[in-house]
Amino acid sequence: MDMNHAAIAHAAEAAAKPLELAIVLPTLNEKANIAPMVMRLEQALGPSGWEAVFVDDNSKDGTAEEARRIGQTDPRIRVIQRIGRRGLASAAIEGMCATAAPYVAVMDADHQHDPALLLDMLAVVKSGEYDLAYASRFAEGGSAEGLSSKGREKGSQFANSLARKLTGTELSDAMSGFFLLRAEQLRSQADRLSGIGFKIMLDILATAEPKLRVKEFPLKFAQRAAGESKLDHGVVLDFIAGLYDRWLGRVIPxxxxxxxxxxxxxxxxxxxxxxxxxxxxxxxxxxxxxxxxxxxxxxxxxxxxxxxxxxxxxxxxxxxxxxxxxxxxxxxxxxxxxxxxxxxxxxxxxxxxxxxxxxxxxxxxxxxxxxxxxxxxxxx
Ligand SMILES: Nc1nc2c(ncn2[C@@H]2O[C@H](COP(=O)(O)OP(=O)(O)O)[C@@H](O)[C@H]2O)c(=O)[nH]1
Ligand SMILES: [Mg+2]
CATH class of the missing domain: 1.10.3130 (serine acetyltransferase, domain 1)
Known part of the structure; x- marks a missing residue:
């Protein structure tokens, strides 16, 4: 190694930050969205200090293989491939429990969530001022244009009013799937989370003791990039199931x-x-x-x-x-x-x-x- 190379290697080492943030991305048939997502994460977060954990429920389109292919030359990219399992909430929980990073974020892999928000979200949680940061489509400055139907927008608003009662926290977008918190916090309550349904953030807020201090960030909710939506949001049913799960779920599943x-x-x-x-x-x-x-x-x-x-x-x-x-x-x-x-x-x-x-x-x-x-x- 000549002097020049040694200097560059040294600089790279000095620049490499220790692992700070894991971004958990549940996936189901999102192959075409993986590589572009990794590029956007790199743009938003820089070369080091983060890793992306794709939690794939054995997608038929080869999503897990695609993530592995990238992971072979990029150790920041990790894969959990779940066999015979389904569900967004449980995928998010498993991803968040599978990292050594002190901070964890969950976001969709379909580009509806903007990774550019991550650093600001990280900053407010890291400072200790807030326990959880999340991106809201309905906060001042956000937009929900990427929502596929009016019905879903209505559903979201209804969910917010229910969520207020459930968590005692004012949330403009209780159904958000884009949030960040301390990994330690998540792990401390992981055994109380139900893992059923789609409202993982709400579940975290509802089961946290003491209540979490929440910071909202306005999100311009984009259209999904490639592929198609897998979820239908039966908001009311999710809530009833969620409530039932909390009160009686241990007696009769x-x-x-x-x-x-x-x-x-x-x-x-x-x-x-x-x-x-x-x-x-x-x-x-x-x-x-x-x-x-x-x-x-x-x-x-x-x-x-x-x-x-x-x-x-x-x-x-x-x-x-x-x-x-x-x-x-x-x-x-x-x-x-x-x-x-x-x-x-x-x-x-x-x-x-x-x-x-x-x-x-x-x-x-x-x-x-x-x-x-x-x-x-x-x-x-
Ligand atoms: N691992 C896993 N990921 C899922 C599942 N259902 C949806 N996803 C992922 O969760 C994210 C949000 O799902 P999406 O279909 O875009 O929901 P929508 O944005 O509400 O229409 C995407 O990254 C999906 O690939 C599931 O059952 N398991
Ligand atoms: Mg989506």
């Missing part, structure tokens, strides 16, 4: 409660269809029950896909068809268990009402266990 509620509605559908075909259309009872069973299972499959598993929804004709078949198979296992158990209980002198009810509960646990694994889960 949120997803099972949703599944059970859907099942209850399915019973109503079943009864209505039996009534229609047996009483009104004069079909034989057996046929009426058979038709009602198929209708109710289809209804339950559809509603569970929409509500219970909305963060890992099946889509496309093929996905829906095979999902439906598997759901029906899962339910028939539950139905067999139901008939078996309730018959035995009735035979050993249980009141018929209790016997039937216990049969239903056992069947729904079975159905839930099987379908969460084979219809929407890991082995789908």
């Amino acid at each position: 949120t997803r099972f409660a949703l599944f059970g509620t859907v099942g209850g509605l399915g019973v109503l559908v079943h009864m209505a269809v039996v009534g229609l075909f047996f009483r009104l259309l004069d079909l034989s009872f057996t046929w009426a029950v058979a038709i009602a069973t198929v209708v109710a299972m289809t209804f339950n499959f559809w509603l569970n896909n929409l509500l219970t598993y909305r963060d890992q929804k099946l889509a496309g004709a093929e996905g829906m068809f095979f999902g439906w078949i598997k759901f029906c198979l899962a339910c028939s296992v539950g139905a067999l268990a139901n008939v078996g158990v309730s018959s035995v209980l009735e035979a050993i002198q249980f009141h018929w009402y209790a016997a039937a009810l216990i049969g239903v509960i056992i069947a729904s646990v079975w159905n839930y266990a099987l379908s969460s694994r084979f219809v929407w889960g890991r082995f789908k």
